[in-house]
Amino acid sequence: MAAIQINNVEKSYRALKALNGISLSIEEGEFFGLLGPNGAGKTTLISIIAGLNRADSGTVEVHGHDVVSDYRQARKLLGVVPQELVFDPFFTVRETLRMQSGYYGLKNNDPWIDEVMHHLDLTGKADANMRALSGGMKRRVLVAQALVHKPPVIVLDEPTAGVDVELRQTLWKFISRLNREGHTIVLTTHYLEEAQALCNRVAMLKAGQVVALDSTSALIKRISGSQLVVQLASGNLPDELKDLVSHPDELVLGNKYTLRVNEYKDVEPILAKLRLSGAVIEDMQLQQADLEDVFIQIMEGEK
Numbered sequence: 001m002a003a004i005q006i007n008n009v010e011k012s013y014r015a016l017k018a019l020n021g022i023s024l025s026i027e028e029g030e031f032f033g034l035l036g037p038n039g040a041g042k043t044t045l046i047s048i049i050a051g052l053n054r055a056d057s058g059t060v061e062v063h064g065h066d067v068v069s070d071y072r073q074a075r076k077l078l079g080v081v082p083q084e085l086v087f088d089p090f091f092t093v094r095e096t097l098r099m100q101s102g103y104y105g106l107k108n109n110d111p112w113i114d115e116v117m118h119h120l121d122l123t124g125k126a127d128a129n130m131r132a133l134s135g136g137m138k139r140r141v142l143v144a145q146a147l148v149h150k151p152p153v154i155v156l157d158e159p160t161a162g163v164d165v166e167l168r169q170t171l172w173k174f175i176s177r178l179n180r181e182g183h184t185i186v187l188t189t190h191y192l193e194e195a196q197a198l199c200n201r202v203a204m205l206k207a208g209q210v211v212a213l214d215s216t217s218a219l220i221k222r223i224s225g226s227q228l229v230v231q232l233a234s235g236n237l238p239d240e241l242k243d244l245v246s247h248p249d250e251l252v253l254g255n256k257y258t259l260r261v262n263e264y265k266d267v268e269p270i271l272a273k274l275r276l277s278g279a280v281i282e283d284m285q286l287q288q289a290d291l292e293d294v295f296i297q298i299m300e301g302e303k
Protein backbone atom coordinates (compact mmCIF):
# COMPACT_ATOMS: atom_id res chain seq x y z
CA MET A 1 0.00 0.00 0.00
CA ALA A 2 1.25 3.48 -0.83
CA ALA A 3 2.18 5.87 1.99
CA ILE A 4 0.40 8.64 0.07
CA GLN A 5 -1.85 7.98 -2.90
CA ILE A 6 -2.97 11.05 -4.83
CA ASN A 7 -5.55 10.51 -7.57
CA ASN A 8 -6.38 13.19 -10.09
CA VAL A 9 -6.54 16.06 -7.60
CA GLU A 10 -7.83 19.41 -8.85
CA LYS A 11 -8.09 22.65 -6.94
CA SER A 12 -8.99 26.13 -8.16
CA TYR A 13 -8.95 29.49 -6.44
CA ARG A 14 -11.58 31.38 -8.42
CA ALA A 15 -10.29 31.44 -12.00
CA LEU A 16 -6.84 30.14 -11.04
CA LYS A 17 -6.29 26.41 -11.43
CA ALA A 18 -3.72 25.79 -8.66
CA LEU A 19 -3.78 21.98 -9.13
CA ASN A 20 -4.73 20.59 -12.49
CA GLY A 21 -5.09 16.84 -12.16
CA ILE A 22 -2.27 15.62 -9.92
CA SER A 23 -1.76 11.87 -9.58
CA LEU A 24 1.15 10.52 -7.54
CA SER A 25 1.89 7.42 -5.55
CA ILE A 26 4.52 7.79 -2.83
CA GLU A 27 5.65 4.46 -1.45
CA GLU A 28 6.38 3.62 2.16
CA GLY A 29 9.97 4.39 3.13
CA GLU A 30 10.62 6.79 0.27
CA PHE A 31 12.40 10.12 0.66
CA PHE A 32 10.35 11.98 -1.91
CA GLY A 33 10.96 15.49 -3.26
CA LEU A 34 8.18 17.76 -4.46
CA LEU A 35 9.85 20.48 -6.50
CA GLY A 36 8.61 23.38 -8.56
CA PRO A 37 8.86 27.12 -9.00
CA ASN A 38 6.90 29.60 -6.87
CA GLY A 39 3.19 29.12 -7.34
CA ALA A 40 3.48 25.62 -8.86
CA GLY A 41 1.00 24.26 -6.31
CA LYS A 42 3.25 22.47 -3.80
CA THR A 43 1.82 24.07 -0.66
CA THR A 44 -1.73 23.66 -1.94
CA LEU A 45 -1.09 19.94 -2.49
CA ILE A 46 0.48 19.54 0.95
CA SER A 47 -2.40 21.32 2.65
CA ILE A 48 -4.84 18.96 0.89
CA ILE A 49 -2.78 15.96 2.04
CA ALA A 50 -2.82 17.39 5.58
CA GLY A 51 -6.61 17.87 5.45
CA LEU A 52 -6.25 21.64 5.89
CA ASN A 53 -7.64 22.35 2.45
CA ARG A 54 -10.17 20.48 0.29
CA ALA A 55 -9.63 19.34 -3.26
CA ASP A 56 -12.38 20.28 -5.73
CA SER A 57 -12.12 16.77 -7.14
CA GLY A 58 -9.90 13.72 -6.85
CA THR A 59 -8.82 11.81 -3.75
CA VAL A 60 -5.84 11.57 -1.39
CA GLU A 61 -5.18 8.62 0.89
CA VAL A 62 -2.57 8.22 3.60
CA HIS A 63 -1.81 4.52 4.19
CA GLY A 64 -5.19 3.80 2.61
CA HIS A 65 -7.14 6.33 4.72
CA ASP A 66 -8.98 9.00 2.78
CA VAL A 67 -7.95 12.46 4.04
CA VAL A 68 -11.56 13.68 3.93
CA SER A 69 -13.83 10.75 4.85
CA ASP A 70 -11.28 9.19 7.23
CA TYR A 71 -9.65 12.40 8.38
CA ARG A 72 -8.78 11.44 11.96
CA GLN A 73 -6.97 8.27 11.01
CA ALA A 74 -5.14 9.92 8.11
CA ARG A 75 -4.10 12.84 10.31
CA LYS A 76 -2.62 10.48 12.95
CA LEU A 77 -0.35 8.93 10.36
CA LEU A 78 0.96 12.29 9.19
CA GLY A 79 3.37 14.82 10.63
CA VAL A 80 3.31 18.06 8.67
CA VAL A 81 5.86 20.83 9.06
CA PRO A 82 4.18 23.91 7.60
CA GLN A 83 5.97 26.71 5.83
CA GLU A 84 4.62 29.45 8.05
CA LEU A 85 5.69 29.97 11.64
CA VAL A 86 2.49 30.06 13.69
CA PHE A 87 2.61 29.55 17.46
CA ASP A 88 0.96 30.50 20.68
CA PRO A 89 3.61 32.85 22.08
CA PHE A 90 2.74 32.34 25.75
CA PHE A 91 3.89 28.76 26.14
CA THR A 92 7.35 27.32 26.55
CA VAL A 93 8.82 24.91 24.02
CA ARG A 94 8.13 21.92 26.27
CA GLU A 95 4.57 23.05 26.97
CA THR A 96 3.96 23.51 23.26
CA LEU A 97 5.15 19.97 22.56
CA ARG A 98 3.14 18.53 25.46
CA MET A 99 0.00 20.23 24.19
CA GLN A 100 0.60 18.89 20.71
CA SER A 101 0.99 15.41 22.20
CA GLY A 102 -2.33 15.98 23.98
CA TYR A 103 -4.06 16.61 20.63
CA TYR A 104 -3.09 13.08 19.66
CA GLY A 105 -4.21 11.68 23.01
CA LEU A 106 -0.64 10.88 24.04
CA LYS A 107 0.08 11.00 27.75
CA ASN A 108 3.53 10.66 29.29
CA ASN A 109 5.18 11.52 26.01
CA ASP A 110 8.15 13.26 27.70
CA PRO A 111 10.78 10.63 26.86
CA TRP A 112 10.08 11.06 23.11
CA ILE A 113 9.71 14.85 23.46
CA ASP A 114 13.14 14.91 25.14
CA GLU A 115 14.62 12.78 22.37
CA VAL A 116 13.16 14.99 19.62
CA MET A 117 14.37 18.15 21.37
CA HIS A 118 17.80 16.59 21.76
CA HIS A 119 18.07 15.71 18.07
CA LEU A 120 16.93 19.17 17.02
CA ASP A 121 19.30 20.89 19.46
CA LEU A 122 16.37 22.36 21.37
CA THR A 123 17.10 20.97 24.83
CA GLY A 124 18.65 24.23 26.01
CA LYS A 125 15.47 26.09 25.02
CA ALA A 126 12.97 23.64 26.57
CA ASP A 127 11.78 26.17 29.14
CA ALA A 128 12.05 29.29 26.98
CA ASN A 129 8.88 31.04 25.91
CA MET A 130 8.04 30.67 22.24
CA ARG A 131 7.96 34.44 21.76
CA ALA A 132 11.58 34.69 22.93
CA LEU A 133 12.91 32.31 20.28
CA SER A 134 14.70 33.29 17.10
CA GLY A 135 13.11 32.37 13.75
CA GLY A 136 15.45 29.40 13.31
CA MET A 137 14.63 28.09 16.80
CA LYS A 138 10.90 28.49 16.12
CA ARG A 139 11.33 26.43 12.97
CA ARG A 140 12.97 23.66 15.02
CA VAL A 141 9.90 23.68 17.30
CA LEU A 142 7.63 23.39 14.24
CA VAL A 143 9.56 20.31 13.19
CA ALA A 144 9.43 18.89 16.72
CA GLN A 145 5.67 19.56 16.85
CA ALA A 146 5.13 17.57 13.67
CA LEU A 147 7.02 14.62 15.15
CA VAL A 148 5.53 14.33 18.66
CA HIS A 149 3.28 11.43 17.66
CA LYS A 150 6.04 9.58 15.73
CA PRO A 151 4.09 9.72 12.47
CA PRO A 152 5.04 7.14 9.83
CA VAL A 153 4.69 9.82 7.11
CA ILE A 154 6.48 13.15 7.56
CA VAL A 155 5.78 16.05 5.19
CA LEU A 156 8.06 19.07 5.27
CA ASP A 157 7.14 22.24 3.37
CA GLU A 158 10.34 24.20 2.77
CA PRO A 159 11.73 23.49 6.22
CA THR A 160 15.08 25.09 5.48
CA ALA A 161 13.90 28.34 3.86
CA GLY A 162 16.02 31.05 5.40
CA VAL A 163 17.63 28.92 8.08
CA ASP A 164 21.33 28.66 8.86
CA VAL A 165 23.68 25.89 7.84
CA GLU A 166 23.80 24.43 11.33
CA LEU A 167 20.05 23.88 11.52
CA ARG A 168 19.98 22.40 8.05
CA GLN A 169 22.60 19.88 9.02
CA THR A 170 20.93 19.06 12.34
CA LEU A 171 17.58 18.72 10.66
CA TRP A 172 18.73 16.56 7.76
CA LYS A 173 20.70 14.26 10.03
CA PHE A 174 17.60 13.65 12.14
CA ILE A 175 15.17 13.36 9.22
CA SER A 176 17.52 10.98 7.38
CA ARG A 177 17.71 8.84 10.50
CA LEU A 178 13.92 8.72 10.71
CA ASN A 179 13.84 7.75 7.03
CA ARG A 180 16.35 4.94 7.62
CA GLU A 181 14.13 3.73 10.45
CA GLY A 182 11.26 3.41 7.96
CA HIS A 183 9.45 6.76 8.04
CA THR A 184 8.30 8.08 4.67
CA ILE A 185 9.52 11.62 4.02
CA VAL A 186 7.98 14.11 1.59
CA LEU A 187 9.92 17.31 1.16
CA THR A 188 9.42 20.53 -0.75
CA THR A 189 12.42 22.75 -1.15
CA HIS A 190 13.87 25.36 -3.45
CA TYR A 191 17.37 24.13 -2.58
CA LEU A 192 17.90 21.63 -5.35
CA GLU A 193 21.24 20.45 -4.05
CA GLU A 194 19.43 19.47 -0.87
CA ALA A 195 16.81 17.56 -2.84
CA GLN A 196 19.54 15.87 -4.89
CA ALA A 197 21.41 14.77 -1.78
CA LEU A 198 18.37 13.54 0.12
CA CYS A 199 15.53 12.44 -2.17
CA ASN A 200 15.49 9.07 -3.87
CA ARG A 201 12.61 10.18 -6.12
CA VAL A 202 11.38 13.53 -7.28
CA ALA A 203 8.23 15.01 -8.80
CA MET A 204 8.50 18.36 -10.52
CA LEU A 205 5.36 20.48 -10.57
CA LYS A 206 4.60 23.36 -12.85
CA ALA A 207 1.35 25.32 -12.98
CA GLY A 208 -0.47 22.63 -11.04
CA GLN A 209 0.72 19.66 -13.11
CA VAL A 210 3.37 16.99 -12.69
CA VAL A 211 5.88 17.65 -15.47
CA ALA A 212 8.53 15.13 -14.38
CA LEU A 213 8.49 12.13 -12.08
CA ASP A 214 11.45 9.82 -11.71
CA SER A 215 14.26 8.69 -9.47
CA THR A 216 16.70 11.50 -8.78
CA SER A 217 19.51 9.62 -10.50
CA ALA A 218 17.43 8.89 -13.62
CA LEU A 219 16.48 12.55 -13.88
CA ILE A 220 20.10 13.61 -13.71
CA LYS A 221 21.05 11.01 -16.33
CA ARG A 222 18.60 12.69 -18.71
CA ILE A 223 21.21 15.38 -19.06
CA SER A 224 24.12 13.59 -20.60
CA GLY A 225 27.69 14.70 -20.38
CA SER A 226 29.21 17.52 -18.43
CA GLN A 227 29.16 21.26 -18.51
CA LEU A 228 31.91 23.73 -19.09
CA VAL A 229 31.30 26.92 -17.16
CA VAL A 230 33.31 29.81 -18.57
CA GLN A 231 33.45 33.32 -17.25
CA LEU A 232 34.79 35.92 -19.65
CA ALA A 233 36.94 38.85 -18.54
CA SER A 234 36.35 40.52 -21.91
CA GLY A 235 34.85 39.76 -25.31
CA ASN A 236 31.63 37.95 -26.16
CA LEU A 237 30.54 34.38 -26.65
CA PRO A 238 30.93 33.63 -30.40
CA ASP A 239 27.63 32.89 -32.18
CA GLU A 240 28.67 29.34 -33.07
CA LEU A 241 28.85 28.49 -29.33
CA LYS A 242 25.45 29.91 -28.43
CA ASP A 243 23.65 26.65 -29.19
CA LEU A 244 25.67 24.96 -26.45
CA VAL A 245 24.46 27.28 -23.70
CA SER A 246 22.23 25.28 -21.38
CA HIS A 247 20.74 28.18 -19.40
CA PRO A 248 19.27 30.64 -21.95
CA ASP A 249 19.17 33.41 -19.33
CA GLU A 250 22.94 33.52 -19.52
CA LEU A 251 22.77 34.83 -23.08
CA VAL A 252 20.95 37.85 -21.74
CA LEU A 253 22.81 38.28 -18.49
CA GLY A 254 26.29 38.49 -19.84
CA ASN A 255 29.69 37.08 -19.19
CA LYS A 256 29.17 33.67 -17.58
CA TYR A 257 28.08 30.74 -19.72
CA THR A 258 27.29 27.10 -19.01
CA LEU A 259 28.11 25.09 -22.12
CA ARG A 260 27.12 21.49 -22.73
CA VAL A 261 29.99 19.15 -23.52
CA ASN A 262 29.59 15.44 -24.18
CA GLU A 263 33.19 14.43 -23.82
CA TYR A 264 36.40 15.97 -22.55
CA LYS A 265 37.67 16.27 -26.12
CA ASP A 266 34.83 18.75 -26.83
CA VAL A 267 36.47 21.27 -24.51
CA GLU A 268 39.50 22.10 -26.67
CA PRO A 269 37.53 23.28 -29.76
CA ILE A 270 35.41 25.51 -27.52
CA LEU A 271 38.50 27.12 -26.06
CA ALA A 272 39.95 27.53 -29.54
CA LYS A 273 36.80 29.31 -30.77
CA LEU A 274 36.84 31.61 -27.75
CA ARG A 275 40.52 32.41 -28.35
CA LEU A 276 39.88 33.13 -32.03
CA SER A 277 37.01 35.48 -31.18
CA GLY A 278 39.34 37.47 -28.93
CA ALA A 279 37.44 36.64 -25.73
CA VAL A 280 39.54 36.40 -22.57
CA ILE A 281 38.63 33.73 -20.04
CA GLU A 282 38.61 34.82 -16.41
CA ASP A 283 37.48 31.57 -14.82
CA MET A 284 36.61 28.09 -16.05
CA GLN A 285 35.22 24.90 -14.51
CA LEU A 286 34.15 21.52 -15.81
CA GLN A 287 31.07 20.31 -13.91
CA GLN A 288 28.77 17.31 -13.89
CA ALA A 289 25.15 18.15 -14.63
CA ASP A 290 23.02 18.23 -11.50
CA LEU A 291 19.37 18.34 -10.46
CA GLU A 292 19.30 22.10 -10.87
CA ASP A 293 20.24 21.76 -14.55
CA VAL A 294 17.50 19.17 -15.02
CA PHE A 295 15.02 21.44 -13.23
CA ILE A 296 15.87 24.42 -15.43
CA GLN A 297 15.68 22.33 -18.59
CA ILE A 298 12.34 20.79 -17.67
CA MET A 299 10.79 24.06 -16.55
CA GLU A 300 11.91 25.83 -19.71
CA GLY A 301 10.70 22.99 -21.90
CA GLU A 302 7.24 23.17 -20.34
CA LYS A 303 6.25 26.71 -21.10
Ligand SMILES: Nc1ncnc2c1ncn2[C@@H]1O[C@H](COP(=O)(O)OP(=O)(O)OP(=O)(O)O)[C@@H](O)[C@H]1O
Nearest residue numbers: 013016017018036037038039040041042043044045
Ligand atom coordinates in the same frame (compact mmCIF):
# COMPACT_ATOMS: atom_id res chain seq x y z
N1 LIG B 1 -5.83 30.84 -0.49
C1 LIG B 1 -5.55 31.17 -1.73
N2 LIG B 1 -6.34 32.01 -2.44
C2 LIG B 1 -6.08 32.31 -3.72
N3 LIG B 1 -5.02 31.84 -4.41
C3 LIG B 1 -4.19 31.01 -3.77
C4 LIG B 1 -4.40 30.64 -2.40
N4 LIG B 1 -3.40 29.79 -2.03
C5 LIG B 1 -2.60 29.65 -3.11
N5 LIG B 1 -3.06 30.38 -4.15
C6 LIG B 1 -2.47 30.44 -5.50
O1 LIG B 1 -2.36 29.11 -5.97
C7 LIG B 1 -1.12 28.93 -6.70
C8 LIG B 1 -0.33 27.82 -6.06
O2 LIG B 1 0.16 28.28 -4.81
P1 LIG B 1 1.02 27.39 -3.83
O3 LIG B 1 1.25 28.17 -2.57
O4 LIG B 1 0.40 26.04 -3.69
O5 LIG B 1 2.39 27.24 -4.66
P2 LIG B 1 3.82 26.72 -4.18
O6 LIG B 1 4.28 25.78 -5.24
O7 LIG B 1 3.73 26.20 -2.79
O8 LIG B 1 4.65 28.05 -4.22
P3 LIG B 1 5.91 28.53 -3.32
O9 LIG B 1 7.10 27.80 -3.86
O10 LIG B 1 5.96 29.98 -3.61
O11 LIG B 1 5.60 28.20 -1.89
C9 LIG B 1 -0.44 30.28 -6.67
O12 LIG B 1 -0.74 30.93 -7.90
C10 LIG B 1 -1.07 30.99 -5.50
O13 LIG B 1 -1.07 32.39 -5.70
